Amino acid sequence: MRPHAGALPSPDAPDFADAFEQFSDARVVLMGEATHGTHEFYAARAAISKMLVERHGFTIIAVEGDWPDIARLDDYVRHAGPRPRLGQPFARFPTWMWRNQEMLSFIDWLRGFNADLPEDRRVSLRGLDIYSLGESIHAVTRYLDRHAPAEAEKARERYGCLTPWQDDPQLYGRTTATSRFARCEDAVVQQLRDLLARRMDWIADDGEAFFDAERNARIVRAAEQYYRSIYRGAKESWNLRDRHMFETLQALMAHHRDARAVVWAHNSHVGNAAATAMGWRGEFNIGELVRTAYGTDAVLIGFGTDRGTVAAASDWGGEMQVMQLRPARDDSWEAAFRKIGLNRCLIDWRHNRDGDLAEALGQAMLERAVGVVYRPETELLSHYFEAVLGEQFDAYIWFEETRAVTPLGSERPHGAPEIWPFGL
Secondary structure (H helix, E strand, C coil): CHHHCEECCCCCCCCHHHHHHHHCCCCEEEECCCCCCEHHHHHHHHHHHHHHHHHHCCCEEEEEEEHHHHHHHHHHHCCCCCCCCCCCCCCCECHHHCCEHHHHHHHHHHHHHHCCCCHHHCCEEEEEECCCHHHHHHHHHHHHHHHCHHHHHHHHHHHCCCHHHCCCHHHHHHHHHHCCCCCCHHHHHHHHHHHHHCHHHHHHHHHHHHHHHHHHHHHHHHHHHHHHHCCCCHHHHHHHHHHHHHHHHHHHHHHCCCCCEEEECCHHHHCCHHHEHHHHCCCCCHHHHHHHHHHHHEEEEEEEEEEEEEEEECCCCCCCEEEEECCCCCCEHHHHHHCCCCCEEEEECCCCCCHHHHHHHCCEEEEECCCCECCHHHHHHHHEEEEEHHHHCCEEEEEEEECECCECCCCCCCECCCCCCCCC
16 A cells, blocks of 8 residues: 555645545545544545635535535525524534534635625535434425415424424434324425425526425425434434435535535445445445446545544533544554555545555455544444445545544534434
């Protein structure tokens, strides 16, 4: 691996992104992270995204965040009027994942970049995730209040089945799984159908507003399925969530003119799941689906680190801490990169899948995944899984030592369910 490793400057250096020009021919560039709380991963993705937007015309930044919360940021970066709001954005655990200084710097840059562009050419910032049940219900009904008040009342009746559970949707899933309580599936599906039945009229009136309402209606449908599925097993709920994220990405690609997208999500989402223990037990992810749909027009980039500090919690819903990240195990991919001897490097094998490098990367070894929960005392069980790195990614960015992101404001931990492995 060493002869193929290109040394990198700090991700905060102005020339960091120059080493990534070779990925600019793709339509979709997926960039991962080995943890949800590391400065270098956010800074590197921001720098590469700026380069792809400025120099190569990428039009979408799609992230592992809830659609309504990220929509607040999208309104800001595209100089648009605010969409309907229910509560505070990024209020559920883990707030530091997007409410951090690194993200703030990026969205301020993106707002400045968009300032002189025509409205229809501004770069959008979108959320791909599924957890915003209450916010999405509110967005749909507020849209209908403005466009068809009678339809809004019908929507409130249908969504009324879910309303008692919107602050604790896990309880809805548990109740439907363990009692004779009627499921809300038919009602939310019918609401989506009614919305789509009038799409031609409403798109003509305000296409962007309808697109937002439609995505929120699809989130309500997907969230209803998701919260029921978490009591039927991790595989089903994981697959439902990543399928929704992929379908949202596909909708964005169709919605934007000359669309080219950058995706920010955890390694476990953007790498090809078929090359990991996840895929071997029947799970897929957005990286695998994108690889199937786009082939060589997609680039999957993994990120890794050996040690340092990380923003994480000890338990789901716990307080954020700046925790020490233990040095990686000696039988892991991280240890292999540590042996290269570079503080920061990039290995790109997208066009080099033969020879010694391919052989080296073609082994199954352990890979570390830290989400928003970090449990160093059970690290092997909690945070490692097997992967064939050469098939999981097209390239890998290595930082030997990293530091925690800088959160904005106090944490208010509550909300979404724990998912394997530990909040990814």
